[in-house]
Amino acid sequence: MAAGPPPSLPRLTFLLLLAAGCLLLLLPTNNAARLPLSLAPDAADALLKLKSGINDGGGALSSWSPGTSPCSGGDSKWAGVMCEKGAVHGLQLEGMSLSGKLDLAALKSLPGLRTLSFMDNEFAGPMPEVKELSGLRAIFLSGNKFSGTIPANAFAGMGWLKKVVLSENNFSGPIPASLADVPRLLELQLNDNKFQGKIPDLKQEELKEVNLANNELEGEIPASLKSIKPDMFAGNKKLCGAPLGAKCEATPPPSPSPALKAPLPTSDKAGTSPSPPAQDAAKQEAQKPAEGFTSYGILAAFLGTLAIAGVAFVALRKRRDSTKNFGPVASTTRSSGPKIEPHPPDKAEASAAHVAAPGAAAKATAGGGGEERSSRAGGSTARKVDQGRLTFVRDDRGRFFELQDLLKATAEVLGTANLGVCYRATLTSGHSVVVKRFKEMNRVGREDFEEHMRRLGRLNHPNLLPLVAYYYRKEEKLLIHDFVPNRSLANLLHGEGRGLKKAVVHWSVRLKIVKGVARALSYLYDELCMLTVPHGHLKSSNILLDASYEPLLTDYALVPVMNQSHAAQLMVAFKSPERKQFGRSSKKSDVWCLGLLILEILAGRPATYDLPKAPAPATGAGGDLVTVVGSTPEGEWLNTVVDPDLRVGEDEDREEMVKLIRIGMACCEANVDSRWELKTAVDRIEELKAKERANEDQSFYSSVDGEEDLNNDVGIN
CATH class of the missing domain: 1.10.510.10 (Transferase(Phosphotransferase) domain 1)
Known part of the structure; x- marks a missing residue:
């Protein structure tokens, strides 16, 4: 056969061009990290976009200005920006009184970003979306006002993540299940939130530091966390199992529904199964009584809930309208309390008039009560209010004075410190106590505050000044210690x-x-x-x-x-x-x-x-x-x-x-x-x-x- 023009030559040329094109397409992906910084997206634009959603009343981010660069080599030129080799390595915007919205999507163009810290600010709203920043190693969001349920897949695909710190917020709902799939997780702090449900099985071998204290978690602690200290689970009243030592109650099997009790129709032949049409008919017959039972059950539960709520409402109204004397049991009502007014620096002594309940109409009485005028439904009525009472936390100390004793005590200003004002109150019995008045303690609710005060009351060491009692009010707190003359x-x-x-x-x-x-x-x-x-x-x-x-x-x-x-x-x-x-x-x-x-x-x-x-x-x-x-x-x-x-x-x-x-x-x-x-x-x-x-x-x-x-x-x- 005569040889014609070689047909493989055009094909070979085509394949070579195709391979070269594929190589060019793959080059940016494989060498993205090696691109010179001049070709990378502008870090300043990304950070300025993030700043646009942040409320910065104090001017903490004033150095973030257009036309400037956040990094110069390893040195940061913008506040809170961490730099490494001329690129943005992390953000440390903490304790700056920032609020507003954290649009982390603006940071996707920063491939070298490894750590984010927005701790101790005033950010609120839902959990920021972090999973698209897959290169992050650490996330610190504690000490803010974030709330709501965190999506189950919030941390999906974050294969490099090592530290997650979300403590001291208002997160609720279940702990995100995707945390169990973060392979390199070393530290997880979710304490002081409102997380609910069971703890996911966190099986990461390197996970050594876990803090889930002071939430609303329940159920048995997973075996993977049994080596964690018990204190890391404190404040979750429904948790059980090791390491807490609380035995988990066995869950009773569910009782069979009427559908399961209903007899199934049998076939005419003994020992044989009913035919498919007969099975369908049996299922329909079994479902009918179950549906009726469920409807009546829901109605009964709804009516019962209404009845309980009505009884509780009436009891609460009676309790609030009554005036209570100081007794041996701590009051749990939110009510007005004593207010020790600051004195001018040149006046060392104060009369009992300076220790009074807030409001122009409040008057100190021997019973610790007061009068307050309030308007309800368009009418003004006078009613007695409970000023509250002191709560003593020491088992080795009795109730040697009451709130009304403080109201009648002579108060002396000892000093004004960073955290509050300190007074010496000399009781009519001659005993002196130190009263510290704090206004910056309204982050936690009453139940959490009282639990922590009880914890402090159990401390006993010769070199600790013991806490004797405390007074709780939403706006301010009083902590009472023994007076030390030196x-x-x-x-x-x-x-x-x-x-x-x-x-x-x-x-x-x-x-x-x-x-x-x-x-x-x-x-x-x-x-x-x-x-x-x-x-x-x-x-x-x-x-x-x-x-x-x-x-x-x-x-x-x-x-x-x-x-x-x-x-x-x-x-x-x-x-x-x-x-x-x-x-x-x-x-x-x-x-x-x-x-x-x-x-x-x-x-x-x-x-x-x-x-x-x-x-x-x-x-x-x-x-x-x-x-x-x-x-x-x-x-x-x-x-x-x-x-x-x-x-x-x-x-x-x-x-x-x-x-x-x-x-x-x-x-x-x-x-x-x-x-x-x-x-x-x-x-x-x-x-x-x-x-x-x-x-x-x-x-x-x-x-x-x-x-x-x-x-x-x-x-x-």
Whole structure:
């Protein structure tokens, strides 16, 4: 056969062109990460689109302006933007009082985005859609006002996600089932919400940190979570099984319906099954009585519910209209309560008129009641209202005073701190108590607040100032402690200003104070291990001293009931380096505060908790004290760092001081992974010693200007 023109040549050319075209189509997909940044979508446009839906009344995002770039190499030019190699790596917009809508779809054009933190703001509404940001490693949304049910597939396809923190919101409904399918999940915090239903079976092997406390979950805890601490499930009254130790009740089998009881028609032949038409007829006959039964059952249940609701409504009306005396059982009604009015700074004493119920018509009476005029249905009627009552939380203390005793007490303003106003109330019996008035505690409801107060009432340690009682009202809360005549550690170390006394405390007393604080902090970590920050506000002004200079910690464990935006601004644990670096606190945030406190006690200089805006030197970050100590050679610490008033003559004590400074610096380490664990710090502190000297006064006082009497007693701050 004669050979013709080779037909394979056009085909070969076509196939080569087709292969080249396919290669060009695949190139952008395979090398998308390698594209130069100049060809990538504009990160500034994406962030500005996100900002357009955010309400920024405080101007926290004022640096986000068109025509500028959010990143310059590894440095961020926009507030809250985390940069890496010139690209946006994460957003840390926390504690900025932001609200509005989070349109995360605008961030899909940022392929390098790995972490999002919007903690401690005022965002509300449903859960933002995050599943389209499949490259995320961490999501922090705690401390906002998000609410509603999270879709079951909210986290579907997020194969790289490691940390999900949604705590302290108002989420409800079931826990999203898609969380069980996130393969790399390491940490899940859903505490302090209103999640309902059963806990999904979370079988991720690397999942070690789970917090589901204070929700409305029920049923048996899955076997995959039985190694989690029991405190991580606290506050869910219907949970059972390990590790809680609560036995799960067996679910009774459902009773057969009338349809199942109805006899089926049989065939004419014994031992044979009915024919298909006969089976259909049997099903229809069986369904008829079931349908009738269901209709009557629904009607009966509906009428019964109406009857119960009517009885409850009548009982509630009677209860609200009656005036209650103070009794041995805590009242659960929401009612007006006492209001201790602030006094001008130049007036130390206040009469009982300053301790009264709010409102012009409220009058304090011996029974603790009051009168209030209210308008209902167009008419104005006078009625008695219950001012509420104090709730005592200590099992070892009786009810030694009532609310009306506070109303008649003489009130003295002790000070106005970041978290509230502090008063000394002297009862008619002569007993004095300290009343702390908080306004920034309306984040949690009454039931959650009271449960946390009962938890604090069970704490018992010689270096903790115990909570005696509390008063709950939606607008403000009163916490009541015993009065301690000595002033705070801050007053002891620094005095109150020019012309006022400053204590010269010997090394043995300073070491005793440090040990007492460390022991109390360790106790809080053991008893409140469900809290990320068990203290939260550890500083010298929150440490009182008894007659023997034993420290008494105050204002502890208030983070769960504080408004998170205010906590982020006011509480010192929220100023730790990890908050700035990662947008969240850690179990070591209190350790950082302890380190600063140790340096303050030794140096006699106030600690600075606000981190410097400029990059800190390699010696550490955490305030002037850390910078000074870190930049001073260790051989010069005793002459340069230690308080000049701290006179020490023994070489043994000098060596112990240097050891304590080392401990303080290890606790202040800016890198949270390098910072010491609390147990390590406490063990090292307990090893320190101070040489006892006979007939040595524990402290004496010198005035700042040398004109004060050295023998005056110390008051309270």
